[in-house]
Amino acid sequence: MQKIITISTDRRNGLYDITNEVEEIIRISNIMNGIASVYARGSTAAIMIQENWDQSVQNDVITLLNRIIPSGVWEHDRQDNNGDAHLKAGLVGPSESIPVISGKPGLSTWQNIFFCEFDGPRSKREIVVTVIEDKQ
Amino acid sequence: MQKIITISTDRRNGLYDITNEVEEIIRISNIMNGIASVYARGSTAAIMIQENWDQSVQNDVITLLNRIIPSGVWEHDRQDNNGDAHLKAGLVGPSESIPVISGKPGLSTWQNIFFCEFDGPRSKREIVVTVIEDKQ
Amino acid sequence: MQKIITISTDRRNGLYDITNEVEEIIRISNIMNGIASVYARGSTAAIMIQENWDQSVQNDVITLLNRIIPSGVWEHDRQDNNGDAHLKAGLVGPSESIPVISGKPGLSTWQNIFFCEFDGPRSKREIVVTVIEDKQ
Numbered sequence: 001m002q003k004i005i006t007i008s009t010d011r012r013n014g015l016y017d018i019t020n021e022v023e024e025i026i027r028i029s030n031i032m033n034g035i036a037s038v039y040a041r042g043s044t045a046a047i048m049i050q051e052n053w054d055q056s057v058q059n060d061v062i063t064l065l066n067r068i069i070p071s072g073v074w075e076h077d078r079q080d081n082n083g084d085a086h087l088k089a090g091l092v093g094p095s096e097s098i099p100v101i102s103g104k105p106g107l108s109t110w111q112n113i114f115f116c117e118f119d120g121p122r123s124k125r126e127i128v129v130t131v132i133e134d135k136q
Numbered sequence: 137m138q139k140i141i142t143i144s145t146d147r148r149n150g151l152y153d154i155t156n157e158v159e160e161i162i163r164i165s166n167i168m169n170g171i172a173s174v175y176a177r178g179s180t181a182a183i184m185i186q187e188n189w190d191q192s193v194q195n196d197v198i199t200l201l202n203r204i205i206p207s208g209v210w211e212h213d214r215q216d217n218n219g220d221a222h223l224k225a226g227l228v229g230p231s232e233s234i235p236v237i238s239g240k241p242g243l244s245t246w247q248n249i250f251f252c253e254f255d256g257p258r259s260k261r262e263i264v265v266t267v268i269e270d271k272q
Numbered sequence: 273m274q275k276i277i278t279i280s281t282d283r284r285n286g287l288y289d290i291t292n293e294v295e296e297i298i299r300i301s302n303i304m305n306g307i308a309s310v311y312a313r314g315s316t317a318a319i320m321i322q323e324n325w326d327q328s329v330q331n332d333v334i335t336l337l338n339r340i341i342p343s344g345v346w347e348h349d350r351q352d353n354n355g356d357a358h359l360k361a362g363l364v365g366p367s368e369s370i371p372v373i374s375g376k377p378g379l380s381t382w383q384n385i386f387f388c389e390f391d392g393p394r395s396k397r398e399i400v401v402t403v404i405e406d407k408q
Binding site for chain 2: 314340366367404405
C-alpha cells in the first residue's frame with residue numbers, strides 16, 4: 001500500500017502532525033505487522049518523530065535548528081537565500097520507518113509523526129507513506 | 137518477523153549496544169536477504185549506528201549532544217524539565233534500516249547498533265525490530 | 273533485489289551523488305512500487321538526501337558539520353584522530369528509505385541521494401541498496 005499525504009504549510013519553519021493520516025493509511029492497508037516508511041518529498045522539508053503533548057517541543061525544535069543552523073551565512077544563499085532550509089532538511093532527514101504492530105503505528109505514548117517545513121509557507125507538500133507487510 | 141528487545145538503562149544519557157540482540161532476531165527469522173528495521177519506542181530515546189571499539193566514541197556522542205543541545209533552556213522544560221532529551225531524540229531519530237545480507241546484519245567492521253537513552257535511568261525501554269524479506 | 277554500489281572518495285570530507293546508481297538498481301529490479309533502502313557501510317560515512325543544483329549546498333553541509341563538530345577535541349582522537357568523523361556519521365546516519373513509485377525513486381525535483389565521506393580519501397566505500405516490493 002502506497003499513498004501520498006498532501007498538506008499545506010503556513011510558516012517558514014513549522015512542524016505539522018501527520019500521525020492521524022499515517023494511521024489511516026495503515027488501517028486501510030489491512031496490514032497487521034510490518035513497517036510504514038514515511039518520506040517527505042522536498043529538499044527543504046523533513047520527517048521528525050517527536051512529542052505532541054503541546055506546542056512546546058515543536059517550538060523548541062525550531063529554536064534549536066535556528067541556533068545551530070543560522071540563516072544568511074551559507075554559500076547557497078547567493079542562489080535563493082534558503083541555505084539554512086536545505087541544511088536543516090538534510091540533518092533531520094526525510095525518512096523514518098515506523099513499525100506496524102497489530103494494524104497500528106507502533107509508536108510509544110508520546111511519539112507523534114511530524115512533517116517539518118523549513119522553507120514555507122507552501123501551498124502543497126507531499127509525504128509518501130509505503131506500508132510493507134511482514135509476511136512471517 | 138517482528139520482535140521487541142527490552143532493556144533497562146542506568147544513566148540519564150547513555151548508549152547501549154544492541155547489535156547482538158538484533159543479530160539474533162535476524163538469525164531466528166531465517167531471512168537471508170532483506171532489511172532489518174530497528175525502532176526505538178520513546179520520545180526521549182533514539183537509535184544510532186556507531187563504532188564500539190571502546191567507550192570513547194559513545195562518550196563523545198554524549199559530549200557532543202550536550203554541547204549543541206544544552207539542558208535547562210527550553211520552553212518544554214517548564215513542563216517536565218527534559219526538553220533537551222526530546223531534542224536529542226528528535227535530531228538523532230528513532231529508526232535505522234540495516235540491510236540483511238546472507239542471514240546477518242550487513243554492518244561494516246566498526247558499525248554497531250546502539251540504543252540511545254537521553255532521559256534515564258529507565259527500568260524498561262523497548263526497541264522494535266522488524267525483518268522484511270527481499271523476495272527476489 | 274539487493275546490490276552494492278562501490279565508490280572511491282578523494283577528500284577527507286565530501287558528498288558524492290549516487291542517485292543514478294540507485295535509480296539503475298531500482299530499474300533492473302523491475303519493482304514498480306515499494307521502498308529502496310540505502311545504507312552506507314562504514315562508521316565514518318553516511319547517507320544524506322540533499323539538493324544537487326550545484327556544489328553550494330554540498331559545501332555548506334561540510335561547513336556546517338565542521339562548525340558543530342570540530343576536529344581534534346574528542347576522547348576518541350587519542351586512538352586514531354578521527355573522532356569528528358564518527359560523530360558526523362552518527363548524527364547524519366547511514367540509512368535512508370526512499371519510496372519507489374512507478375519503477376523510479378520517488379524523489380522530489382531537488383532531492384538527490386548523497387554518500388557522505390567524513391574520513392577520506394578511501395579507495396573503496398560500499399553502499400548497500402535493498403529494493404523491497406509493495407505487494408498490494
